[in-house]
Amino acid sequence: MTPILETHNLVRQFDDLVAVKNLNITVEAGTVFGLLGPNGAGKSTAIKMLTTLLPPTAGDAIIAGLSITRHAAQIRRLIGYVPQMLSADGTLTGYENLLIMAKLYDLPGQEREARVREALAFMGLDGAADQLVRTYSGGMIRRLEIAQSMLHRPAVLFLDEPTVGLDPIARRAVWEHVQQLGREFGTTIFLTTHMMEEADNLCDHIVIMHLGEEVASGTPESLKASIGGDEVTLDDVFIHYSGSSLESGGSYRDTARTRRTARRVG
Amino acid sequence: MTLQEQGVPHGELDSAALLRPIGIFSASLRFVQKTLVIAELEARKLRHDPTELLTRAVQPALWLLVFGQVFASIRAIPTGDLSYLDYMAPGILAQSVLFISIFSGITVIWERDLGIVHKLLVSPTPRTALVLGKALSAGVRALSQAIIVYILSALLGVNINWNPLALLGVLLAVILGSAIFSTFSMIIACLVKTRERFMGIGQLLTMPLFFASNAIYPITIMPEWLKVLALINPLSYLVNVLRTLMLGQPVTPLLLVNLVVLFAVTAVLIAIGARLYPRLAV
Numbered sequence A: 001m002t003p004i005l006e007t008h009n010l011v012r013q014f015d016d017l018v019a020v021k022n023l024n025i026t027v028e029a030g031t032v033f034g035l036l037g038p039n040g041a042g043k044s045t046a047i048k049m050l051t052t053l054l055p056p057t058a059g060d061a062i063i064a065g066l067s068i069t070r071h072a073a074q075i076r077r078l079i080g081y082v083p084q085m086l087s088a089d090g091t092l093t094g095y096e097n098l099l100i101m102a103k104l105y106d107l108p109g110q111e112r113e114a115r116v117r118e119a120l121a122f123m124g125l126d127g128a129a130d131q132l133v134r135t136y137s138g139g140m141i142r143r144l145e146i147a148q149s150m151l152h153r154p155a156v157l158f159l160d161e162p163t164v165g166l167d168p169i170a171r172r173a174v175w176e177h178v179q180q181l182g183r184e185f186g187t188t189i190f191l192t193t194h195m196m197e198e199a200d201n202l203c204d205h206i207v208i209m210h211l212g213e214e215v216a217s218g219t220p221e222s223l224k225a226s227i228g229g230d231e232v233t234l235d236d237v238f239i240h241y242s243g244s245s246l247e248s249g250g251s252y253r254d255t256a257r258t259r260r261t262a263r264r265v266g
Numbered sequence B: 001m002t003l004q005e006q007g008v009p010h011g012e013l014d015s016a017a018l019l020r021p022i023g024i025f026s027a028s029l030r031f032v033q034k035t036l037v038i039a040e041l042e043a044r045k046l047r048h049d050p051t052e053l054l055t056r057a058v059q060p061a062l063w064l065l066v067f068g069q070v071f072a073s074i075r076a077i078p079t080g081d082l083s084y085l086d087y088m089a090p091g092i093l094a095q096s097v098l099f100i101s102i103f104s105g106i107t108v109i110w111e112r113d114l115g116i117v118h119k120l121l122v123s124p125t126p127r128t129a130l131v132l133g134k135a136l137s138a139g140v141r142a143l144s145q146a147i148i149v150y151i152l153s154a155l156l157g158v159n160i161n162w163n164p165l166a167l168l169g170v171l172l173a174v175i176l177g178s179a180i181f182s183t184f185s186m187i188i189a190c191l192v193k194t195r196e197r198f199m200g201i202g203q204l205l206t207m208p209l210f211f212a213s214n215a216i217y218p219i220t221i222m223p224e225w226l227k228v229l230a231l232i233n234p235l236s237y238l239v240n241v242l243r244t245l246m247l248g249q250p251v252t253p254l255l256l257v258n259l260v261v262l263f264a265v266t267a268v269l270i271a272i273g274a275r276l277y278p279r280l281a282v
């Protein structure tokens, strides 16, 4: 196994608040990696640094041999990203959303149309391709966004809370598509979630963050084993490692943002 | 079949290829392509919902019909050998360019809240192309205003110069003008980041920008302090160009100076905008 992503003492500070503290994680190529943690743990901040949106305060990360601090422009061709918010453009059709992204990633003319059609079919959206995205359900928007982020076949796909606000059926559809991406294209998936069932279902490896720091790391099984007892669920692991105080992290701001996303979905 | 098609994840090979510098020619070509894709994106949105363009036509119509007619009849403003309506028509064109562009920055605040900005910034698109593309699309919207002002002016009997070169010059000036004001607006949006503060500042700036210019009265009749403001206001330079070309005034070297000023201001604002735009993702 070769790591495709490694962080080296990655730090991000906002004024006095250290949102990510000396993060050292390793992600093996072709696996599904889960970054877990309660609101305000620093998951989105970590993803933003890894996707070159936010310069680290200190430290570095290497993705496919390139440094996020020195080769940001090159890394952008290797990665895909689905933000925490529902970010497809509601004023365009699904097809147009994909077309514009395909053009921004320099897919050549003939290939572009084929990729867009293929992505629509893969995500089960061909029927809705020419509707304005504003008329889509939350689950459809999420699938469209994943389709957008996969057009250029990234080596690593970053999904920030891919199923927040989705109903159980839409959630399952997203999980299936994510797993299928890994199988068909060998894409490494890096996702964040605070849904333990999601992590248990999808992830090969998990890191739990709390208040900016890594507090646990391992496979879902090893984490469950680590706190012992029969019938331990990942929920127990989560609560164990993020202190009993699930309310500790997360500002009004985080909650407001999550709510807004949920409302747009619902 | 390439490695990627076989589903093999990227290895060192691809990464090394990415580090190889690409030629200046392909880089420039890509830059232009990306700029046009961003403009296309905005144009497509406009095509789905063009109502804004129509409602925007009301304001210049009111200015030309009401204000223009009244002030033309009372002859209160000295405009040399031009009739007041002639004098004012290019000013109203400049005004509609200003008004349609100065609030366009609000869209990047929307796009920030939705995460669209984040996705654009993660794509391999040069920041300057993102900002320039937006500026160009503001130009497209402003052109729709130009068409309306030309139609109204023609109906009101303004002495329009239909020389194709002059029309081309007006087109260029309108695009430059809206690039200036829309990019300025975007810069404010990048700094304040919230809708409320942005709207407040926008309201605060719009009318002073309009009145501290030679759009509807000449600089010569202004008090000294206002003259200074009018001279540093890019709108005055836009008005100068439009007045010369739209009315077929004699072309002097001054036209070139005005155009150079517009180009320079556009370039500086685009450069600043490209530096600030990535801040929206934070």
Ligand SMILES: Nc1ncnc2c1ncn2[C@@H]1O[C@H](COP(=O)(O)OP(=O)(O)OP(=O)(O)O)[C@@H](O)[C@H]1O
Pocket: A014, A017, A019, A037, A038, A039, A040, A041, A042, A043, A044, A045, A046, A084, A194, A250, A251, A253, A254, A255, A258, B282
């Ligand atoms: N731009 C910013 N300016 C100041 N503080 C920020 C900024 N972005 C994030 N923070 C703070 O950093 C901390 C980590 O935030 P982050 O969004 O990374 O958490 P998260 O784990 O993604 O939480 P959630 O589950 O709510 O999405 C929070 O306390 C948050 O308020």
Ligand SMILES: [Mg+2]
Pocket: A043, A044, A045, A084, A160
């Ligand atoms: Mg988050």
